[in-house]
Amino acid sequence: MEIVLSDITMQFPGTRALDGVTAGFRTDEVHGLIGENGAGKSTLVNILGGSLQPSAGMVQIDGRAVRLTSPHDALVQGIAHVSQEGSLVPGLTGAENILLGAEPKRAGAVIRTGALRAEAAALVAKWFPQVRIDLGRPVGELPMADRKVIEIVRALRGAARIVILDEPTATLPAREKEQLWGIIRRLPQQGVGVVLISHFLSEIKALSDRITVLRDGRHIRTDSADTMTEHDLVDMMLRRSGGANLRGADAGLRKDEVVLDLADWQVGGVHVPQFSLHAGEIVGLIGLTGAGHFGFARSLHNPAGARCARMNVAGKTVQPGPVGQMQAAGIALVPDHRMEYALIGEWTVRENLAMVHPTHGALGAGVLSIRREEAEAQRVMKLLNVKAHGSGQLLKTLSGGNKQKISIGKWLYGAEGRYRVMIFIEPTEGVDIGAKAEIYAEMRRLAAEGVGIIIASSDLLEIESVAHRVIPFANQRPGPEIAQSGFSESTFIAAISGTAA
Amino acid sequence: MSDLTKTGPASNPDILFGPIRKDHVQRYSTLVVLVVMFLVFALVVDKFLTPQNILNIAQQISMLTIVGAGLTFGFAAREMDLSVGFAVGLAGVLVPLLLVKGVALPLALLAGLGAGLVVGAVNAGLVTLVGIPSLIATLATGSILFGVNFLMTGGRAIYGGLPDGYLWLGQGKVAGIPVLAFFMLAAVALAWFVMERTIFGRYIYAVGGNQKAAELSGVKVRRYRAASLIVCSLFAVVAGTLLAARLGSGQPNAGERYLLDGLATVFIGMTMLRPGTATVLGTFFGALFIGVINNGLNLMGMDTYIQSIVKGVIILVAVAVVSRSTKLNLL
Structure with a gap:
């Protein structure tokens, strides 16, 4: 069986999530689907799984045009969707979850518990004879990998021929990951195709027969996995802002004064053995989604759950604590998603x-x-050249660039130069080119005043425009830093597609 | 580019002379309805537009306004206090009870405030420390208070032997104006000042406006959520103390209607001035709205259950207006 999506367009109010995407999926393959956040992966699999109806385009199964009007409809046609969040009922047992909605019944109402257990066990044995799972326990008590297996078995209990796995290993510990990898690999041999979404490139490379790359809602390439290196994949995934390099004149660094010094910073799964930032310096953090650079940058201002061997801010020892304490120490954050986190x-x-x-x-x-x-x-x-009718204008009525200037301005208003470390995350998200240049200029001005600046961004050109040096992140670890002389798109891409685990 | 960079309040002539703007319609339409309603009553109902009746309305809404002013703090921080009616009742029996037992007036009044502080602190603790949503926590504490109020009085009203000084608070007049009206104005002025002109009020609004942004700006979110609930209870016990003085007796169930009416004043207030946000002045106009309706319908000889229906409809309309313009998310 082959299912082909042709020329699919998905228009949401204000955004076009997919723009003429064509992709085919087969029952004899693991088909990796990759792209950065917002590339359209989720939208595409939601269309494939019947949750969304495309604005335009055609879906064909074995050459026959079909309409997938609901997840149930898609299931009837042989397509099952195992979502990222998990859809199990934690209080029910594995067996009850596997047969949820299809329980063997007596007189149409009473569940035959014995038959239910036997049927569920048979399903697990049929698909994954090597797997041992206690189906009698509430799934809330089971290891994460077992829960995924139960979800997959439930998806396969009907006549599913293609199963969509959305970030199946995202919540799994390393050991359980490998167990699940084995399971995924077996499925095509049993006649069930897999559409695999994962942020882990190494996983995509290891499991997929073919890989499709999406970027900004467009299809970039579909090809056999052997023909593409991880470097190629990253190169295709990354969006280009398309603007010019906005590199400006730099004031000299003050190499003598360290404004932030960290040792063994650990937060979530991220581990940064050593990090230091000088006055007047702009350090860029880059990486793919999930690489850990955003989490690291955020945690410096809001270190809930962070541990470290040493934290020095402007020469003073600081204990990671609540936001107010970090601010008092001199750390400011201009976050991404400004309407959600800043304004x-x-x-x-x-x-x-x-x-x-x-x-x-x-x-x-x-x-x-x-x-x-x-x-x-x-x-x-x-100071920030904010374009508004006046200070009394409602914030929501400003343009994106001016909103971002206010998000920066919060840390200049009444601050009297107390912030020595300023963290910018995706600072020009949704900002026009003119305001972009102004924001970069402001970052340089702050640096010239002696502020140390950390900028975490997925726009490599932006990093190239403002940073003095770059620290690439991969697999939640910082890689070897890149000096300004070595800045180029290809070095960046090579650095963030590092496979070290 | 530079023509837009001019700043200052006078640089936007549209505000003064431009065509009627959508946000102005939104901001002031409820106020227009209030004025129209007032004029209709003035024309249709005989005794409506007399100085005596206007003072009556002021007296009738004073306790309600005080409860509403407290609730405004809660709503501004996105916390709902469903125990205010019973907190009104608590002070309304506790203070008379102490007075009847011979406790000096200032001490009895302080005890009333203290009771409010305790109720508020319990609510705040349940919400911010235990983590129960305020809607549920205060529903439960309200139920507890209801029982406590009846236990304290044995289910009977407390009357007789209340000192004149206390009764004066609820029944007295200064220069022909009810003392209660002064309390109301003082409460509104205080609440307005705190909300609009202090850092405390600014942070209450910040927590309700965008909790995540407030947190990432260093605001101690939990502290302000807790404070907003304490203020709710404090204003409620002040209203309860005045209510018993007005009635001349302590009645354990006298406060109950202040919950629904108090919420209504805030909801109506949220449709105006800064739509979607609870403001003290908005709440004040909300209380006027309810006061005018109650009074007008009363004078027309409408039964109280008709008034109840009318009020219910008004609350629904107000909430519908608010949730159409903003996301009303209180749980």
């Missing part, structure tokens, strides 16, 4: 700017002075 849309520009340091314009005893607040807001707006 309040219903507030005015002035109120947003004063969010971190309302005390600046205060009269004492916690009483605000609107007049002083206004003056400071005007100063920051002017």
Whole structure:
């Protein structure tokens, strides 16, 4: 059986998630599907799994046009979707989960528990004879890999010929991963094709017969896995901003003053053995989604769950603690997704700017002075060249670039130079080219004032434009750093597609 | 480019002279409805537009406004306090009870405030330390308070022997204006000042406006969520203390209607000024709205259950308006 999606377009309000994508999937292969966040992988498999109906394009099974109107409909046609989040009921046993909705019944209502257990065990034995799972225990108590197996068996219990596995190993410990890999590899031999989505390139390479690369909703290439190196894959996945290199004049570094010094920083699965940042320096962090660079950058300002052997900020020893404590030590964060993490849309520009340091314009005893607040807001707006009708304009009505300037301005309002380390995550996400150049200029200005800057971005050209040196991340570890003289797209790509595990 | 960079409030003439803008319609339509309603009552109902009746309305809504002002803090931080009605009742029996037992007036009043502090602290602890959503936690503490109020009085009203100084708070007049009206205005002024002109209020709004952004700006989110619930209870016990003085007796179930009406004032208030956000002035207008309706319908001889139906419909309309313009997410 072969299922072919031809010329699929998916239009959502405001965005086109897929743009004329054509891809075919077979029952005798593991077909890897890769792309960065937003490339359209999820949309594509949701169409394949019947959860979404494409705006345009055709779906064919063995040359016959079909419409997959719901997940159930897709299942009837032989396509099962095992989603990333997991869809098991934690309180029910493995057997109950496998046969959920298809329980053997007596008189149409009473579940025959004995038959249910036997039937579920038979299904597991049929597909994965080598696997031993306790089907009598609530799945909430089972190891993650066993839960995935149960989900897969449930997907296969009907007449599924193609099963979509969305990030199946994302939640698994390393040891259990290999167990699941073995299971995935076997499926095509039993006549069930796999569509595999994974952020781990090494996994995609190891398991897939063919690989399809998506980028920004477009199909880039489908080919046999042997013909593409990991370097090729990354090269195809990365989006290019298409702008010019916006490298500006640099002020000299102050190599003598270290503003951030870390040893053995651990957070989540990320481990950074050593990291230091100098005054006036802009360090770029790059990596693919899930490589750990974003998590590391965020954790410096919000170190919940982080551990370290040493943390020095501007020469003082600091214990990782709540956000307020990190700010007091001199660390600021301009996060990605600014409307979610940084700003309040219903507030005015002035109120947003004063969010971190309302005390600046205060009269004492916690009483605000609107007049002083206004003056400071005007100063920051002017400094950052914010285009607004006034400081009283509602934030949500500003353009993306101006919103981002306010997100930066929060750390300039009333700060009086107290921030020595500023972290920028995807700083020009949804920002037009003019504002982009202004934001880079602001980062350089801050650096010239002696701030150490960390920028984590998936836009390599952006990193090339502003950073003095780059630390590539792969598999949640930093790789060897790249000096400015070595900056090029191909060195970056080579560095972040590193396979060391 | 540079023509847009001019800043300052006067640089946008549209605000003053431009065509009627959508957000202005949104901001002021409820206020227009209030004014129209007021005028209709003034024309249709005989005794509506008399100085005496206007003072009546002020007196009638004073406790409600105070409860609403407290609830505004909670709503601004996205916390809902369903125990306020019973907190009103708690102070409404505790203070008279102490007075009847011969406790000095200032001490009895302080005890009322103290009870509010305790209720608020318990609510706050359940929500921020134990992690129960405020809607559920305060539903439960409300039920507990309901029982406590009846236990304290044995289910009877407390009356007789209340000192004149106490009764004056609820029944007295200064220059022909009810003392209660002064309490109401003082409570509104205080609440407005704290919400709009202090860092405390700013952070309450920040927590309700975008909790994640507040947290990543260094705001101690938990502390402000807790504080918002404590303020709810404190305003409620003030209202309860005044209510018993007005009634001249402590009645364990007298506070109950202040929950629904109090929520209604906030919801109505959220449709105006800053749509989707609870504001003190909005709540004040919300209380006026309810006061005018109650009073007008009363004078027209409508039964109280008709008033209840009308109020229910108004709450639904208000909430529908609010949730259409913003995402109303309180649980």
